[in-house]
Amino acid sequence: MTELQKTYMQMAINLSRSGMHSGNGGPFGCVIVKDGVIIGQGNNQVLSNNDPTAHAEVVAIREACKNLRTFQLEGCEIYTSCEPCPMCLGAIYWARPKQVFYANTRQQASEAGFDDDFIYHELPLPPQDRKIPMQHAPNDEALKVFSEWENFEDKKVY
Amino acid sequence: MTELQKTYMQMAINLSRSGMHSGNGGPFGCVIVKDGVIIGQGNNQVLSNNDPTAHAEVVAIREACKNLRTFQLEGCEIYTSCEPCPMCLGAIYWARPKQVFYANTRQQASEAGFDDDFIYHELPLPPQDRKIPMQHAPNDEALKVFSEWENFEDKKVY
Numbered sequence: 001m002t003e004l005q006k007t008y009m010q011m012a013i014n015l016s017r018s019g020m021h022s023g024n025g026g027p028f029g030c031v032i033v034k035d036g037v038i039i040g041q042g043n044n045q046v047l048s049n050n051d052p053t054a055h056a057e058v059v060a061i062r063e064a065c066k067n068l069r070t071f072q073l074e075g076c077e078i079y080t081s082c083e084p085c086p087m088c089l090g091a092i093y094w095a096r097p098k099q100v101f102y103a104n105t106r107q108q109a110s111e112a113g114f115d116d117d118f119i120y121h122e123l124p125l126p127p128q129d130r131k132i133p134m135q136h137a138p139n140d141e142a143l144k145v146f147s148e149w150e151n152f153e154d155k156k157v158y
Numbered sequence: 159m160t161e162l163q164k165t166y167m168q169m170a171i172n173l174s175r176s177g178m179h180s181g182n183g184g185p186f187g188c189v190i191v192k193d194g195v196i197i198g199q200g201n202n203q204v205l206s207n208n209d210p211t212a213h214a215e216v217v218a219i220r221e222a223c224k225n226l227r228t229f230q231l232e233g234c235e236i237y238t239s240c241e242p243c244p245m246c247l248g249a250i251y252w253a254r255p256k257q258v259f260y261a262n263t264r265q266q267a268s269e270a271g272f273d274d275d276f277i278y279h280e281l282p283l284p285p286q287d288r289k290i291p292m293q294h295a296p297n298d299e300a301l302k303v304f305s306e307w308e309n310f311e312d313k314k315v316y
Contacts, residue, residue, distance in 0.1 A: 001293075001295055002193055006295075009295060009297065009300075010299075012185070012305060013297065013299050013300045015287070016303050017303045018308065020193065020303065020306065020307055020310065021310075023312060025316070026307065027303045027306065027307040029303055031246075046229050046316050047229065047314055047316060050222055050223050050224065050226075050228055050229045051217050051218060051223055051224075051229060051280060052219065052223060052229045052230070052231075052249060052252040052253040053220055053249045053253075054210070054253070059277040060210060060212050062208065062209055062211060065210060066207055066208065066209075066251060066252055067206050068208075069208055070208055071204050071205065071208045071209060071210045072210070073210075075195045081206065081297075081300045081303065082300070083285070083294070085248055085252075086244050086245075086247065086248035086251075086281060086307065087244075087245050087246075087247075087248025087249045087251075087252060088245075088248070088307075089244065089245075089248075089281060090243055090244035090246070090247075090248055090277055090281075091210060091211045092290065093244075093245075093273065093276075093277045093280065094204075094210040094211070094243075094245060094273070094277075094308070095210040095211075096250040096290070097290065098290075098291075099290070099291045099292070099293070100290060100291070100292040100293070101292075101293050101295050102285075102292065102293075102294060102295065103294075103295055103296060103297035103301075104225025104296075104297075104300050104301055104304060105294065108301060108304060109304075111304075112307055112308055113307075113308070115252070119248055119251045119252075120282075122251065123244060123247060123248075123278070123281055123282070124278075124281070124282050126265075126316070127258075129262075131256070131258045132250065132251065132254070132255065132256075132258060133249065133256075133258070134257070134258040134259075134260065135159075135258070135259050135260075136241070136258070136260060136261075136263065137164075137167060137259050137260065137261055139167060139171065139239075139261035139262075139315060141168075141171050142167075142174065142239045142240070142261035142262050143261075143262055143266060145174050145175045145178065145185045145239065146185055146262060146266060146267075146269075146270040148175065148178065148306070149178055149184065149270055149271075150270055151179065152179075152312035153232050154181060156205055157271060158181070158184070158204050158205060158210070
């Protein structure tokens with residue numbers, strides 16, 4: 001990492017600390033940069049917002065996309081104080097940034113009491129073997145809506 | 159599934175269709191039920207909101223948690239028109255509902271042009287082997303913030 005990249009990471013770490021001490025949520029922070037400009041940042045806000053999806057990366061991605069007025073983070077770098085959990089990693093794949101830098105690992109998050117590593121182990125399991133019961137209920141009409149999408153004139157791929 | 163459960167799934171499918179035709183985003187809908195009451199619902203709003211995290215399940219989870227004033231979906235059932243993508247599955251694990259029912263599969267989503275299956279394959283890979291480059295940058299201070307969390311008096315586990 002360059003000195004400038006280390007500074008962005010330091011900013012993400014500062015957010016992880018200040019957010020936690022403000023009671024917003026867990027100790028996680030994230031900064032998103034495009035062409036040297038910070039376009040989104042966030043800290044975990046699960047507790048203050050009663051929102052289990054308000055992880056630092058999700059908050060920062062939403063802000064960055066709002067600022068860029070697009071649903072894609074093309075050419076962006078994400079600096080996050082901890083390895084993204086599966087939810088945040090999924091969000092990152094949908095946003096398609098250029099690169100991700102992370103400091104703490106999922107194992108260290110686990111030692112600090114978070115479910116990241118547990119969820120990483122659950123995801124590859126067949127739905128019926130997971131801790132949260134998941135039932136496949138095939139439905140012809142649901143599938144028909146997919147066909148409608150495939151033939152949808154105004155379709156915009158994301 | 160009971161007849162009532164099939165009705166909830168039908169509602170989720172209706173949301174998948176109406177959201178798509180309104181130009182909100184892809185053909186995905188979700189309904190969340192607690193004790194027979196619908197407490198959250200949503201359709202994909204990636205395009206209308208310029209928000210790559212606004213999948214049907216995430217929208218519905220955020221609404222349900224807002225209504226319940228908690229960051230947990232204890233005792234709730236989630237009905238979704240398609241198997242949750244890794245981001246949404248992660249969100250579901252953080253929200254901890256009782257059960258999930260889904261209609262279309264990730265393979266069918268893939269055939270309709272969505273990245274769900276691709277992301278499921280990427281997640282278990284070591285970070286350095288993924289299509290989006292991810293670099294581990296260990297940082298003593300980031301780890302120190304985790305220690306501060308472990309000793310944080312006002313810590314609320316989520």
